[in-house]
Amino acid sequence: MGGTETPPSCRSAPGGAGWTCTAGEVSLSTEENNTQNTRAPRPAAFEIFKSWLRRVALVSIAVNALLGVWAVAGSLDDVAINIFVTSLLVTGSGVVALICGIAIPESRLGPIPAFGIFSSLVGFALIITAVWTNFSSLAVGRLGGTFITVAVTVAYAAIMSGVHLEGRLLPIAYTLAVAAAGFTIAVIWGFEPGDTWRLFLAVCVLLGAITLAVPITTRLRPRHEHPPPVLHCPYCGGTVDNTDRYIRCDQCGRRFRVVSP
Numbered sequence: 001m002g003g004t005e006t007p008p009s010c011r012s013a014p015g016g017a018g019w020t021c022t023a024g025e026v027s028l029s030t031e032e033n034n035t036q037n038t039r040a041p042r043p044a045a046f047e048i049f050k051s052w053l054r055r056v057a058l059v060s061i062a063v064n065a066l067l068g069v070w071a072v073a074g075s076l077d078d079v080a081i082n083i084f085v086t087s088l089l090v091t092g093s094g095v096v097a098l099i100c101g102i103a104i105p106e107s108r109l110g111p112i113p114a115f116g117i118f119s120s121l122v123g124f125a126l127i128i129t130a131v132w133t134n135f136s137s138l139a140v141g142r143l144g145g146t147f148i149t150v151a152v153t154v155a156y157a158a159i160m161s162g163v164h165l166e167g168r169l170l171p172i173a174y175t176l177a178v179a180a181a182g183f184t185i186a187v188i189w190g191f192e193p194g195d196t197w198r199l200f201l202a203v204c205v206l207l208g209a210i211t212l213a214v215p216i217t218t219r220l221r222p223r224h225e226h227p228p229p230v231l232h233c234p235y236c237g238g239t240v241d242n243t244d245r246y247i248r249c250d251q252c253g254r255r256f257r258v259v260s261p
Contacts, residue, residue: 050101057094063087086128093124096148099155108161109154116154123147145188153181160214169214176207 067084070076076084100116103109126144135141156177160170183200187193193200233240238251248255 050098053094053098053101057091057098060087060091060094064091082131085131089124089128089131093120096120096124096151096155100151100158103158103161106162109157112154113158116151116158119147119154120151123149123151142188146185149181149184149188153177160211163214163218169210169217173207173210173214176203176210179203180207 064084064087067076067080067087070080097117097120100113100120103113123144123146126140126147130137130141130144133140157174160173163170180200180203183193183196183203232238233249233252233254235254236249236252238249240247240249
């Protein structure tokens with residue numbers, strides 16, 4: 001590999017001397033360096049948006065705490081109750097949107113995480129509108145519930161997509177999550193489930209079981225005692241001479257983790 005081009009995938013180096021890894025097969029370490037940038041570049045607009053989401057979520061949490069203390073100390077009138085519920089919904093919107101966004105830096109799931117963020121903001125905004133209008137419009141509440149259901153489903157997929165696991169567990173989990181979301185949306189729009197609630201509960205049980213099985217399988221699967229040697233930095237293309245699982249490139253200062261098969 002020449003220059004600073006990133007190779008398309010991990011592949012065996014000539015002569016079997018090691019492996020050349022791309023950014024798609026490594027993940028960043030959480031360690032920081034005081035003098036050099038140790039994180040992969042991310043879109044500036046996304047970083048600014050995420051920063052604002054964090055601030056809004058923190059402010060709403062503080063407001064929730066103050067209103068909670070107020071409620072314990074005395075009684076809340078209707079306006080104060082609406083403010084309290086609004087603050088809770090703003091917190092939920094920020095949290096769900098942030099979770100959806102964890103898949104964006106590594107381009108996991110394509111445009112789906114961005115749509116999840118959009119659904120979270122729109123859905124919670126509609127529910128807040130419904131709260132302040134005393135749910136006078138049933139359509140607004142239904143639309144809000146629909147968007148929130150979609151956003152929560154995308155957030156779940158974003159979390160699961162970060163697991164380095166081959167096989168059918170992840171596709172099955174995505175399918176079950178979409179099925180559960182579809183059923184929920186149908187009920188929101190007036191579908192009478194009848195005995196199909198049993199099918200919905202069965203899907204939820206299977207989804208929960210797979211959700212627990214995925215991280216356990218990831219932790220218990222056989223691993224190489226020592227990861228294959230990496231010859232080049234997946235970000236700048238510089239030569240690295242390190243056989244550890246966590247590697248820092250001396251040329252660009254970024255850190256990455258080798259994921260062994």
